[in-house]
Amino acid sequence: MLTDEQFNRYQRQIALPEIGEQGQVKLSQSHVLMIGCGGLGSAASLYLAGSGVGKLVIVDDDDVDFSNLHRQVVYRDKDISSSKTEAMTNQLLALNPAVKIRSLDKRLSKSQLELEVMLADIVLDCSDNMHTRQLINQVCLEQNTDLISAAAIGWLGQFCVFDFSSKGESNACYRCLYPFDEVEQVHNCAELGVIGPVVGILGTYQALAAIQKLATGRFQFKAPMLHRFDGLQMQWQYLSITKDKQCKVCS
Numbered sequence: 001m002l003t004d005e006q007f008n009r010y011q012r013q014i015a016l017p018e019i020g021e022q023g024q025v026k027l028s029q030s031h032v033l034m035i036g037c038g039g040l041g042s043a044a045s046l047y048l049a050g051s052g053v054g055k056l057v058i059v060d061d062d063d064v065d066f067s068n069l070h071r072q073v074v075y076r077d078k079d080i081s082s083s084k085t086e087a088m089t090n091q092l093l094a095l096n097p098a099v100k101i102r103s104l105d106k107r108l109s110k111s112q113l114e115l116e117v118m119l120a121d122i123v124l125d126c127s128d129n130m131h132t133r134q135l136i137n138q139v140c141l142e143q144n145t146d147l148i149s150a151a152a153i154g155w156l157g158q159f160c161v162f163d164f165s166s167k168g169e170s171n172a173c174y175r176c177l178y179p180f181d182e183v184e185q186v187h188n189c190a191e192l193g194v195i196g197p198v199v200g201i202l203g204t205y206q207a208l209a210a211i212q213k214l215a216t217g218r219f220q221f222k223a224p225m226l227h228r229f230d231g232l233q234m235q236w237q238y239l240s241i242t243k244d245k246q247c248k249v250c251s
């Protein structure tokens with residue numbers, strides 16, 4: 001049952017027939033693990049907190065830097081040099097004090113990640129490096145936990161959901177898509193340009209997919225499928241992901 005305050009706060013999403021009161025209750029009982037508190041995590045966490053997820057675990061070992069602020073919209077000028085997880089927690093609680101937030105100001109080892117994934121209903125990969133993405137993919141696959149992955153660089157973004165909880169035999173994983181652990185060092189935000197709204201669009205997509213699954217019990221779109229966004233052409237492109245029979249993680 002929802003309280004009057006919850007009903008008032010969430011009435012515009014409760015009004016959606018796909019969500020309703022039952023969906024809102026499910027959201028309020030959900031546990032989301034979000035790894036990475038940069039631009040993707042900024043957008044995703046604000047919408048997840050606003051929507052009333054029950055528990056949000058946020059993970060990042062960085063501090064807020066001046067050069068983050070143009071795209072990492074959860075942070076404020078006064079947050080410079082604060083830990084990202086602490087600054088993000090403060091902003092999310094200011095938005096919705098009902099959300100239980102646990103912050104981990106560190107990089108997780110594999111065993112720590114395994115424990116956190118075990119506790120979570122769904123995982124958002126908002127990280128910025130291939131090694132972390134591959135590790136998250138592997139642990140989510142092993143634990144049959146749905147993974148919502150996104151990335152953005154320059155004017156381009158990409159988004160993909162791996163519905164590992166559905167246990168479909170033909171299901172591909174992130175490593176089927178990118179069968180390597182490292183990309184050339186230049187491919188990170190510190191050296192390449194990146195435009196804020198593209199990162200925000202992708203992070204918002206992650207929140208949308210998570211809310212769908214948590215509130216309605218399933219993803220209402222086809223997964224896994226690679227969604228690519230071109231922020232100059234303002235166009236989305238959709239590509240099927242085929243399972244790699246040689247994949248060392250899922251095959």
Ligand SMILES: [Zn+2]
Nearest residue numbers: 173176247250
């Ligand atoms: Zn695979």
